[in-house]
Amino acid sequence: MQDHTFRLSIKPLLISLILFLALAIFVKSQFDTIAPLTASAPENVFSAERAFLMLQHLTNEQVPHPVDSKANRVVEERLISLLRNMGYQAEIQAASVCHVSSKKGRTRCTQVRNIIVRIAGTLDDKGILLSAHYDSVPAGPGGSDAGAAVGTLLETARLLSKLPQPRNTIVLLFNEGEEFRVAGSHAFMDQHPYAKQLQIAINIEARGSSGKSILFETGEDSGWLVKHYRNTTPAPLSSSLFYEVYKFLPNYTDLTTYKEYGLQGLNFAHAEREPHYHTPLDNLDNLDKGSLQHHGDNVWGVIRSIKDIDISDVQTGNLVYTDVLGLFIIQWEEASSLWISIGLLVFLLVSGYLTSKQRHLRMPHIIKSLAGMVAILILCGLTALLMQKTAQFFGSTSQPWRVNTLPMQVALWLGVLITGLVTGKWVAKNSLPLELAFGLALGWVLLSIIGSVFIPGISFLFIIPAIICVAGLLVLPLFRFRVCSMATLMVLMAMSAAISFMPVAYILETMVSYDSSVAISVMLSFIVCALLPLLAVTSDSKTPFFKLNCSMSLIAIIALGWTVWQAPYTAWSPQGLNIRYIQNSDNTAFILAGTQNNQLPESLLTALGETELAAKIPWSNTRYHSKETISHEVSATRLSRIESDNLAVGRKLRLTLHANDDHLSDVRLFIPVDAGLDTISTGSGIYHYKNKSESNNGFYEFHCRGMACGKIDMTLSFSRQQPVKMMIAKIVQGLPPNIKKIAQQRGSTAVEADNGDQSIILSEFEL
DSSP states (O other): OOOOTBBBBBBHHHHHHHHHHHHHHHHHHTTTTOOOOOOSSOTSSOHHHHHHHHHHTTTTTTTOOTTTHHHHHHHHHHHHHHHTTTTTTOOOOOOOOEESSSBBSEEEEEEEEEEEEEEEOOOOOOEEEEEEOOOTTTTTTOOTTTTTHHHHHHHHHHHHHTSSSSSOOOOEEEOOOOOTHHHHHHHHHHOOOGGGGGGEEEEEEEEEBSHHHHHHHTTTTTTHHHHHHHHHOOOBBBHHHHHHHHHSOOOOOHHHHHHHOOOOOEEEEEOBBBGGTTTTTTTTOOOOHHHHHHHHHHHHHHHHHHHSSSSSSOOOEEEEEETTTEEEEEEETTTTTHHHHHHHHHHHHHHHHHHHHHOOOOOOHHHHHHHHHHHHHHHHHHHHHHHHHHHHHSSSSSSSSOOOOOOHHHHHHHHHHHHHHHHHHHHTTTTOOHHHHHHHHHHHHHHHHHHHHOOOGGHHHHHHHHHHHHHHHHHGGTTOOHHHHHHHHHHHHHHHHHHHHHHHHHOOOHHTTGGGGGHHHHHHHHHHHTTGGOOBBBBGGHHHHHHHHHHHHHHHHHHHHHHHSSOOOOOOOOOOOOEEEEEOSSEEEEEEEETTTTOOOOHHHHHHHHHHEEEOOOTTTOEEEEEEOOOOOOOOOEEEEEEEEEOOOSEEEEEEHHHHHHEEEEEEEEGGGGOOOOEETTTTTTETTTTOOOOOOHHHHEESSGGGGGEEEEEESSSOOSSEEEEEEEEEOOHHHHHHHHOOOOOOEOOTTOOSSSEEEEEEEEE
């Protein structure tokens, strides 16, 4: 018999929203770092304090130490000394590394010195690689990126030195040059014989100075490693979703290199306090020892678990897995997702058949529920995009939430919730809760099937709520569809979706911030979709529903206003703003203060005087706040041993490039595309430029970083014989004294970032 009067009150909806708030607070608390252990902790456990003390010894001066720099040679010596004191004989792999762009006419080269410790296993089988890079960016001392990783490996090395010889060979790689196209890991995998003996790589990274250690990436066929991680980590934070997403991102770490060579592996990183990333604030004072402890517990837990097993005989394949509120991990084989989803579809059909014997279900209303889910996703995504663009338009920067993310989080979450509730209310009109519940369950099952077929790693997002929905609908007839039973089921359905999607929303906020508000809104929208059955309320609930939305709208507007009007930068969350001195070949010179995206502090504007936005670097279209200044006559690059041989077709040009300087950072050679450049050869290889589809603003480029770039012998081959105009940029870290005084006027709310302050000395030659 059809029953159109069987409806729920608004109370279950309010209960669900209260539970959502409680869950959000709990999930947020689960992202707090764990307590670090002191140096007095037992010798057989990982101690963040012991790791920190070793790291403090390595980088006592707290200065930047980029690849192939004098400062990094100091870190190298201390690192070798620490390893020697543990009883290890460290090996140095000195190598020249060049990365050739697959499309652009660009070659990047540097010299690296990898520090390698090999702990021989009792069996000469496949081994395990532990990897961290010990170089920093030129702008910061690298306390977290990747000092925390180096400290983790050193304390792990100490723990291994106290144990009997392991079954599996373990290689500790402290590589150099990760910050310059992962040069060190490429050198190791390309050139070192140990690389051929490895099966597993465990890498550690950072994208901030705090936060839990997230297992954010794995290699192929690494499901068995995830099992060991699950069994040993004290605070799990990971899911197979991250693995699937990371495959489509342009980002790379050393594990990217190891995966290219077929290694299985795990990649850990912490990512809170992102404004500290690649700046002077990435120092030891700001490094959260709880993050260091969590890295150590994760890495040491896995190593201790696998060092004595037969890793050549492990189960291959990937897992679908996720932590549940940071408490434990659930997992299953990737291939099982489709069978689980099909099984859920069968049980849902059975439930529908049993229910239809007692209650009439109108198929159009079930289909309407599916359409409602799509509408909620689209409209909530548009709402999130509108809120993001509004904040950016009225805010003083492109990231007005940078200093304090809470108001933007409140505005976005409430904006999505309000849009979803209003849309859902319209969808639920004239429908029964039971019909919407079946539509919701069908939506989860269909999404789980689609995910299982195309992107298995994300299927858990839909399988978890699908299991709760289908199970609830199966047992509901046993309770004769009582209102209390119905209300309980609907609340459970909503909470299962929240448990599945809310932690992912938090992770996205941490890793990519609100520049990806639409992606965050998608996760939140699925939670709102789960409220559809609860929105089939009686007409007398319209007033409280209206009041609820009005109240939340007011809070969202206030939060969005707070986002816009708060200070754009603080000393704790400063903007990255580099000062450059550029000296052209005609001896004209300019000060470049940040880019068009920077907001110059008043103190710096006063020191600079009137500036203009202009593209002053020949190989780039980026516009800088620029001001002409007097030339400081910094020594330019010179050429020697210039020899030219005309060939039957084209010619060869041999030369030696000299750019010596105590603070030399980079040398960049630019050849116009129309000059007919075919190859550039140096002592480290031959690099092809012919037929490249892209270029740097009309130039082909050879880019060298580090002290070894002070003198380069090279041969350039051309397909033409006419004279060639070339431009060479000698880049020195730091600024001339007068420009440095101006740079000091940045104030406390702006700092160097990434490559930092530099002097660029341009020279032009026609040969």
